[in-house]
Amino acid sequence: MADVQDIIRERAAALLSSGEVSAVIGWGVGRFDDVRFPLVVKRAEDAGKLVFDASCVQMTAKRLLEHTGDGKVALVARGCESRAVNRFIADHQLTRDQVYVIGVPCPGMVDPATGETLKRCAECQVRNPVVHDELVGDPVPEPKPYRFAEVDRVEAMSREERRAFFDEMYGKCIRCYACRNACPCCTCRECFVEQDKVGWQGKAFNVNEARYYGMIRAFHTGDRCIECGECERACPMGLPLMVIMHQQVRDIDKLFGPYEGGGLTDSGPDPLRTYKTDDIEEFM
Amino acid sequence: MPKTPIEVSHGCARNNGEPYVPQVCRVIDIQEQTHDVKSFRLQTLDGKRPFACEPGQLGMFSDPPYGECMFAVAGVGEDYCEFIVKNVGFTTNHLHELSVGDEVGLRGPYGNWFPYESAKGRDMLFIGGGIGMPPVRAFLRHCLAHREDYGRIDFVYSASTYDDLVCKDDLFNVWPNEPDTHVHVSVYHAKEGDGWDGAVSYTAPYLEQVFAEEGLSTENACAVLCGGPSLFRTCRESLLKLGFAPEDIVTTLEARMKCGVGKCGRCNVGGVFICLEGPVFTEAELARMPRD
Amino acid sequence: MLLKKAKAGALLDAIAAKERLFVPADDRGTSRFVAYGAGVEPRFDLLNTKLPPKDLLFPATETLYRWSRDGADLAIDSAFAETDPFTVFGLRPCDMASVDRLDAVFLTKGYVDEFYQAKREAATFVAATCAHPGRACFCDSIAASPHEAPTADVLLEDAGEEWVVTPQTEKGASAVEAWKPYLEEGDAEPIKAACDLKVDMAAVPEKLKGMFDDPIWSDIGDQCLTCGTCTFVCPTCYCFNIDQDVREDEGKRFRCWDSCMFTDYTAMAGGHNPRASKESRVRQRFMHKLTYFNDRYDMNLCVGCGRCMRDCPAAVDISLIIDRIAASEPAQEKEAMAHA
């Protein structure tokens, strides 16, 4: 990937110095060799700080929304970031001409803690950017691994065991809202948890409040989820957040499909923002 | 006579047992000040004043099942504390639905107070806007109660419209009749038929106008300022332009507060907590703080 | 006196028979200080637990009072209760230093927080030194030494197979007295490797005072997600919110951890928010940690435990931020250079 990184740096420098973009979003290296962080480069001479290798674990697209006010912004985008770009466009957070997509086919990232493929990459369906202004490197094969194994496992449990599974999950939640802040679907100007006057979200830390937050957020994003798995990766407590997202995607596919997840195109309507008069009937 | 420098005390916290647990108080009187401002008098269940407090200090008002809100105490009487509350949000909305006889929680007093000791012998210029009235009123009432200790008193007060003027009785009937006390009221917007024939101006220009017309002097004067963010900014500038020394401008700040005792962390400006060391600061002190 | 690590279990059993005992242990995929009991495997090899021990003194949610309403009538009952004695065994010097900071906040400056005080007075802290600090540990250049914990009741110095046990307070002395059957006479040389990671804090608190408008804050803002992870895993972050649970005519008002990273942290009734931007919230966090707190309590609010660096989803690294502040030009010089 070394030459991909060189081309990214070169292109970033060119785009910034020509003034075509005001910022390039990619990754930088932290204090330790295996640590990458989302880096926003604003000057051509800083382009050399950009890196691209198998340790770039973060899905950086959310940063786009903070910088598009200053002009066109370039984003180094793998499959997941490119789907996020589509997501933003479909959600009217961006227009296509506000973003310059430097597409990078992605072989999958490695979790520095374990040395294994990152979970969100092991479940990835779309490794090549679905939208790009230029492509750096050659498209990679997309094996489309089965991503519902965990859903199957939970579905096979008894109701009580499922409840216990989610109690354990939400019992560990510290409600730091990292999942929300990292999520490309969570673009509400005011999130329901901050609507203090309405008081949707209690402030106490307990499994009840965490479950309320977790499930409502999951449902708010369920039919738009791009399955990047960034929520799960960002979670400091290591909660298996994607299980409830995958479950919804699969249900939507089964009931209103075919549906392969959000962000594959930049236009709606998303499955729960439309209907068909002959939709399957369950509640007569 | 050399004037005493204004000294605002910042180390006034006192431990009164359980800082977070309110006492139950009864609402004994409610006055409708404007369409969205009401004043409340609170008394303990055994008919006493909830707490002794100095002008400028704060009280935390709670109205279960609704929230808690911090207000400046607008005045105290023999057997009550008075608060003036504008209906701006969820909790204040419900406070406005209280009726006489209802019981609420009250804890405090918190924070420091206006430097009424070191201001003795000075001419006092009070400036308030809209709901910035309560703390200023508390200090003004203190000065009137000890009238001989202070020089000339001027009060410049503005609100958005005539209907938004708070404490009209005090403004037009009570205070102007006090000795050497001059009340100057302006509104930002005149409205057809609201009966207002006075000045129409924003606070800062009006302040400068009053200053010139009345021939006020910054010599041996002390300015006291409270109001919303934009009034606060513009009037600070005006006062400095008029020649007030930063040490002679006393202000009171507002912030979202939760604990009231300098622990919960949200109302800091730099290393200072508004609820504990504040809310009263001189302009000179503010200038040394981060602009947070 | 020595305590063989292999025999610590018997001592822990003895302590737990007498009072509540908290030890670092794995907990469903994370780690924290858990109540010792059957099935608990203490992890004295963990340098830092994922979650800090602060919740033992300052629970994430703590009821302050209960109220009930009957028409116009209101009743309020304080929820304050005395705490039974408990022991925290095996916390690290950085975490002990964090307790010093919490003490300063909750027990000084006018008001004493009785909820905190009750727990603090009930606690016996047994600190274990770090023979080999981890890669993200930098306590010895910011707040504490990994090999001492002056305010702990008992100090356990790691000497490989055993700990050298030293009582440091009266409470500690009486505790060690009771431990006698499990201790051995003798002496051993504690292992004292220094932290690899160093920061230069010397000029930071002063320099920060002139950096309110420095571009560093927007750079960190670009990287930061403004989630609350760092504040919740931080052993010293103490900011809290006060809110309530309502069930019809009764309810309880509680305090719970809050984070300066959240937008609603400073939002006031009526909509004004003095810290609406990401940049201003990030600035508040680091200014508070590295200069405001120093002004007020004469110590850093960072103890160098490295938890925030380890768990931050965006890899924000406080040690790099300190480096950058330390390397920056003081504001006046910058101005002078601009004029030149």
Add this chain to the structure above:
Amino acid sequence: MPRDNEQTGEFTPKILAFCCNWCTYAGADLAGLNRMNYPADVKVLRVPCSGRVNPQYVLKALQSGCDGVLVCGCHPGDCHYSTGNYYAKRRMMIFKRMVEFAGLSPERFQIRWISGSEAGKFRDTVVEVSEQIRALGPMENDAPSRAAIDAVAGTVASPEADEELFAAAKEAI
């Protein structure tokens, strides 16, 4: 919160019914006019349309002390706003599956289409849901048993920590 009937000691559930103004609410009204008897466990909350019912309301109700939630709207095709209930249908289907996936008893959250003339259906639905919820007991009964917790537990830290979780789960809903 005492929820057992003071006389009989029997559990009285709290069930919240979101009823669309144009059909179900009219149906409920008609049931009243016809003096049909149905249990008082159900509290009717009138909404303009079943499409107005944010799934968030459902979960909030269940978390704040309701033992069951019923969402009722016009039959598909009969919506006063022509399409509201089609959207509601998709949303509720996915939401219902999601909360059941997360361990909610299916009976606690139900959706029905009831028109303005179906007073009988309204009565029958209320009776049926009320009986189902009475059989399930209060929301706390949905909490997992010890055995279920053990079955899914990761690294169990301590019986006490686990007990805390168990107690929290019991108390929570």
